Amino acid sequence: MFERFSSGYYLGRLYVTPGEGETAAISREQHEQVNEQLYADGEGVERLDRPLVMKVDERHFPVTGAEGVPQDTLAVPQSVLDDTRVSNPPTLREVLLAKADRAEQLLAMAAGTVAVDDRDDVPGGPAI
Template identity: 55%
Template sequence: MFEQFSAGYYLGELYVQPRETDRAAIKRADHERVNEQLFGDESGLTRLDTPLVMKLGTRHFPVIGDEDLPSGTLTVPTESVPEDMKFEVPGRTEVFLADADRTGELLEYAGWSGEPPV
C-alpha cells in the first residue's frame, strides 16, 4: 500500500473521500496492518489503536480505524480538506504516511494522550 519516500514518510495512493465526521479514518483492518508494519516489534506489543499520521496536500491528519469503510479508502472531515486538494477530492490521490519516529513527533505535538509509538 505504501512505499518508502523519504527519511520521514512513505508514499501511497488511496481513494480519498470527504465525510461529515471529526476524524480521518481508514478501514480498521488496513489500519491494524499498517500499524503492525510501522510500529511492530519482536515482543508483539504493538498498539493497534495508535493513530497513523497521513499528510494530504498541506495538512497532517491523525488517522483511526473504522470498520465501515472500504479497503483503500481514506475519509477526511469535509471542512478539513486542504484548499490545494479540493479539485482532487473525492478520488484516488497520493497520500504521505509518516514513519514511526515522525508519527510520534506529530502526535505528541498535536497533544495525543496515548503512549507515543516507538
C-alpha cells in the first residue's frame, strides 16, 4: 500500500473522498496493518491504534481507523478536503504517510508541545 519515498515519508495511492467524521480515516483493518508494518518498533506489544499522519497536497492531518471506510480509501472531512487540490472526489491520489518519528513530531507540533523549525524533506513543510 505504501513504499519508501524519502527520509520522512512513505508514498501510496488512495482514493480520497469526503468523510462523515471530524477526523480523516481509512479502514480499521488497513490502519492496523500500516501501524503494525510501518510504525512498529519490534519492542514488545505494539499499539495498533496510534493515529497515522498523512499529507495530501500541502495539508498534513491525523488519520484514524474506522469501520465503513472502504479498502484503499482515505475519507477526509470536507473542511480539510477544501484545503487541497482534490477535485471531483472520489479521486485516486498520491498520499504521503509520515514515518513513525516524523508522525510523532507532527502530532506534537499540532498539540503545541514541541517547537521545531519548518524545514522538511518534502515541499510544503510540516504544517499540520
